[in-house]
Amino acid sequence: MPHRPSRANVGRRQAANHLFSVLAILSTVLVIAPLFAILVYLLFQGVRSLNVAFFTHLPRPVGEPGGGMANSIVGSGIILALASLLGIPVGIGAGIYLYEFGGGKTLANAIRFTADVLNGVPSIVMGIAAYSLIVVPQKHFSAFAAGVALAIMMVPTVTRTTEEMLATVPNAVREAALGLGIPKWRTVMTVSLKTASPGIITGCMLAFARVAGETAPLLFTAFGNQFWPASLNEPIAALPLQIFVYAVSPYDEWHRLAWAGALVLIVLIMVSVTLVRVVTGRGMLNGGH
Amino acid sequence: MGVGIEVEDLNAWYGQTHTLKGINLQIPANSATALIGPSGCGKSTFVRCLNRMHETNPVARAEGTVRVGNVDIYKDASPVEVRRRIGMVFERPNPFPTMSIYDNVASGLKLNGFRNKRVLDEVVERSLRQAALWDEVKDHLKSKSGASLSGGQQQRLCIARAIAVDPEVLLMDEPASALDPVSTAKIEDLIFQLKDEYTIVIVTHNMQQAARVAEKTGFFLSGHLVEFDSTHKIFTNPSDKRTEDYITGRFG
Numbered sequence: 001m002p003h004r005p006s007r008a009n010v011g012r013r014q015a016a017n018h019l020f021s022v023l024a025i026l027s028t029v030l031v032i033a034p035l036f037a038i039l040v041y042l043l044f045q046g047v048r049s050l051n052v053a054f055f056t057h058l059p060r061p062v063g064e065p066g067g068g069m070a071n072s073i074v075g076s077g078i079i080l081a082l083a084s085l086l087g088i089p090v091g092i093g094a095g096i097y098l099y100e101f102g103g104g105k106t107l108a109n110a111i112r113f114t115a116d117v118l119n120g121v122p123s124i125v126m127g128i129a130a131y132s133l134i135v136v137p138q139k140h141f142s143a144f145a146a147g148v149a150l151a152i153m154m155v156p157t158v159t160r161t162t163e164e165m166l167a168t169v170p171n172a173v174r175e176a177a178l179g180l181g182i183p184k185w186r187t188v189m190t191v192s193l194k195t196a197s198p199g200i201i202t203g204c205m206l207a208f209a210r211v212a213g214e215t216a217p218l219l220f221t222a223f224g225n226q227f228w229p230a231s232l233n234e235p236i237a238a239l240p241l242q243i244f245v246y247a248v249s250p251y252d253e254w255h256r257l258a259w260a261g262a263l264v265l266i267v268l269i270m271v272s273v274t275l276v277r278v279v280t281g282r283g284m285l286n287g288g289h
Numbered sequence: 290m291g292v293g294i295e296v297e298d299l300n301a302w303y304g305q306t307h308t309l310k311g312i313n314l315q316i317p318a319n320s321a322t323a324l325i326g327p328s329g330c331g332k333s334t335f336v337r338c339l340n341r342m343h344e345t346n347p348v349a350r351a352e353g354t355v356r357v358g359n360v361d362i363y364k365d366a367s368p369v370e371v372r373r374r375i376g377m378v379f380e381r382p383n384p385f386p387t388m389s390i391y392d393n394v395a396s397g398l399k400l401n402g403f404r405n406k407r408v409l410d411e412v413v414e415r416s417l418r419q420a421a422l423w424d425e426v427k428d429h430l431k432s433k434s435g436a437s438l439s440g441g442q443q444q445r446l447c448i449a450r451a452i453a454v455d456p457e458v459l460l461m462d463e464p465a466s467a468l469d470p471v472s473t474a475k476i477e478d479l480i481f482q483l484k485d486e487y488t489i490v491i492v493t494h495n496m497q498q499a500a501r502v503a504e505k506t507g508f509f510l511s512g513h514l515v516e517f518d519s520t521h522k523i524f525t526n527p528s529d530k531r532t533e534d535y536i537t538g539r540f541g
């Protein structure tokens with residue numbers, strides 16, 4: 001007589017099923033709740049100080065009402081663009097090497113290890129490194145130094161996601177290209193990267209969003225500035241820095257501006273991430289999976 | 290037009306394992322040649338040695354001479370040149386998932402830098418017609434992904450992609466083993482049509498398939514080519530006892 005599941009404990013199994021479903025839903029709520037709480041609180045605190053001037057004016061001295069963070073918004077944009085421009089190509093390149101060419105080589109293992117360690121380095125240490133490597137020799141703070149510091153922080157995330165996403169591309173797809181007489185580098189650049197691109201883009205966005213809010217590395221590099229950015233070789237204003245300066249100040253007016261700045265920062269990150277997704281998601285073919 | 294293939298004393302290894310042992314054979318031009326044998330006998334390794342695909346595996350290596358037409362493919366050509374002349378169709382259909390049907394077929398030309406749109410259009414239509422897929426896909430060539438087709442259609446798409454670069458030889462590694470009987474019959478019809486223009490080498494587990502499509506058949510066993518003769522002779526009056534045992538199902 002083959003063993004059959006008995007009908008006897010169906011009720012118990014259904015109860016267990018319900019229990020675990022409820023636990024899973026509860027965990028989901030717990031994950032989402034902090035994000036919503038932060039957003040709602042930021043909206044509540046920050047929206048009052050938001051006006052057109054916030055986006056168009058420079059900061060005013062203490063006591064003078066009004067003023068905005070326009071230079072910080074532009075400054076953050078410049079620093080992040082620079083960081084992405086430097087960090088993403090290097091990260092993707094290293095990821096390609098690790099998966100497509102590294103094989104079991106010692107160099108690949110060394111790079112992988114370095115990337116993992118780099119990922120764990122506290123951001124303030126990254127700031128000090130950029131300070132001593134770029135700011136000290138140049139004898140001035142600069143947007144460039146800030147971009148480099150953030151770029152280095154982006155590299156490990158981009159490298160490891162690129163490697164992992166390339167690993168999900170079926171080998172059959174690579175063989176198809178190689179079998180057509182397409183050279184290896186071209187196979188990698190077109191077929192492998194293209195197939196892995198949705199995941200790689202997500203990795204880049206994660207890295208971007210992570211460094212967008214970093215303050216510590218900017219303290220020693222961007223330094224902050226009350227005026228419009230004029231050159232990459234000058235100290236530059238940045239949203240997280242400005243928020244920090246206003247938040248630790250003793251003035252209520254500045255506290256309100258800091259809340260508004262935090263709200264703008266988080267909204268800008270969400271908007272840019274969504275925008276990249278929409279733009280890169282377009283042109284996808286229907287069908288597929 | 291297809292060209293013949295001459296193989297002389299071909300040996301291959303995966304790491305320490307000697308998988309092909311002194312293979313000698315001559316594959317005639319513009320005909321279909323089937324390779325049969327139990328799993329692990331070396332027939333897939335053998336076809337991969339014919340277009341140097343085995344080199345994509347870092348532990349694989351081969352020694353010996355393979356002449357395709359008049360070219361010694363191990364001495365006088367790069368792997369990339371070899372594979373442009375010798376197309377390959379794999380066991381599992383492997384269309385490029387991010388490309389449209391059109392781009393899949395055009396990929397061999399496009400990714401080698403060919404851009405003339407009028408010629409590409411022509412090649413895509415001709416290849417899809419040759420692969421008997423044109424009527425099924427002509428209305429959504431550029432709007433549907435290659436991966437949206439059924440398994441049998443995908444395999445015919447892969448055949449279209451392979452013949453779009455106008456190879457002289459077409460290697461097929463169990464092209465129908467992942468397909469249902471209807472799709473299999475379509476692929477076999479296709480091989481029948483294509484062999485007038487290309488030299489076809491087909492690895493198969495299905496002996497009826499070998500008997501249906503191939504003029505010549507080779508029987509592989511543990512890395513040796515046991516017997517290579519006309520398909521009729523192999524299936525009706527094999528010279529070697531081991532071939533007879535295999536085709537009558539007494540082992541394997």
